[in-house]
Amino acid sequence: MFNSDLLRREAIQGYLFILPWFVGFVVFTAGPLTAALGFSFTDWNGVSALEWIGFENYIQLSQDSRFWQSLKVTLVFTFFYLILNLIIGFALALVMNQPAPGMRLFRTIYYLPAVLSGVAVAVLWSFLFHREFGALNWLLGFIGIKRIGWIVSESWALPSIIIMELWRVGSTIIIFLAGLQGIPPELYEAAEVDGANRRWRLWSITIPLMSPTIFFVLIVGFINSMQVFTQAYIMTRGGPNYATFFYSINLYQTTFRELRLGYASAQAGVLFVIIFIITLCILWVSRYRVNYELV
């Protein structure tokens, strides 16, 4: 009797502690999510009477070339950004994980850009990318590369944004460094005694043991890069000729320029479903590929 009373008290107190989160979840996430789903079946500009149109928005979406372009741009960006971020971040973390003098300084320098983000960074890079007077073309001139149009060129605009984002690879480096430092050195010593060479140690110790970290970086990076907005909004406004027309730029325009709230809700819903499915796929793969033991 006494025991169950105590348990009940503990449960009530526990609920009270998580209450702020739960209220926020209902009011700011679950509620709006449900409402958005409802809106996606309507035609509405936020002021006039709301008109129920069933699946009309979704049908229209499937024939909307702007929508497909925005999806393509976002997926291409996400794919290349994630792969490059992972490879560069991992390689630099391996290099920095060595006990050479001065590593603290290097960590600081490489991490610094990662704390800078948003509008000011986008402004800085738009000038860096300037075709005639930008510092990037100037630097590339020394190795004989002719001037590139960067953000004003249809073929270079998206790679430009990827490059700018890779400047902020520092957070990935730091996450990997934290992971690498958690690998027990005995494992490497044992492998060395067994005569394992470097490449073997990398593939059979480091990478398997780092797989939870790798998947963590992948998932967080994926969810964020599917929603990229600020960079494109400031630097290119989706151009030139829709080359950087990210999903979120399309959403912003549909919502706040065209005031087609129902149609925008359908778009947003599709984005959620895409993020949800791909994240679950990554999680599913990670269950079979990740080595959680020893870590």
Place this chain on the structure above:
Amino acid sequence: MATATASATSAGQGGFWSRRRKLRLQNHLLTYLVLIPGALLFLYPLLWMLSTSVKPKDQIFTYPIEWIPHTWMWSNYGEVFNQVPFWTYTVNTAIITVIGVVGTLFGSSLAAYGFARFRFPGKDALFVLMLSTMMVPIWVTLIPSFLMFRWFGWLNSYLPILVPAFFAQPFYTFLLRQFFMTVPIDLEDAARIDGANRLQIFLNIMLPLSRPALATVAIFAFFFYWNEFLLPLIYIQDQTKFPISVGISAFVSEYRSDFALMMAASAMALAPPMIVFFLAQRYFIQGFVLSGVKG
């Protein structure tokens, strides 16, 4: 790509030792060969920003680039204040950031304590539910939230940005819970025997013991709110209420070609995050270790 080759330094014999040492020197040399040019590349955009920000107008559009200004135009910085109410922007950003950080710490630490230290039915399911809300893109909840805040009469105020901060952010809650679970429970038990209630224990024992973790969350939240762009872009109409991000964005569309002023404004926007970064560096690595990337 040498991993921890040099982890065992306690080797005994002379010949073996000197061979190791040679190998290690070679390794270091290679490491620096990668890291030093890389570090310069990472600093390059920032140096470019600083250099441009103090150049006179006629020197900005010169090619090849002249990195050292012939006259140091520190007045460019003052000019930014003449063109836009930059000081007001800064104060606004500071208000948003401070309240945002306080709110984040409040809600997230409460929920984290609830999840870390109490047993109650449905705890695991609720925790998974909380984590899965990280997959919900901001775009999905944006339109209903906007309409809700409009109905509250909160448009053109910071409330839509700041009120949700107090209701626990999933990622930070997760981070803090991970930390709380590493704190030995004995101290809390002792306090309970002395008759303290759970809220008192949370405030007087758990929070003081968790200062490093709270600092980590505070810093992450600082960067988040300092750089926040989309929400103020949507919710704030008055120029006098703009944070720096929206202010610069408006500034850029007006003075597209005045690169010196834009770089000066960017430099001033980026200075506070950089200062916080240098002061609080050690908490970053800690944060990533905490985030449980080790499985």
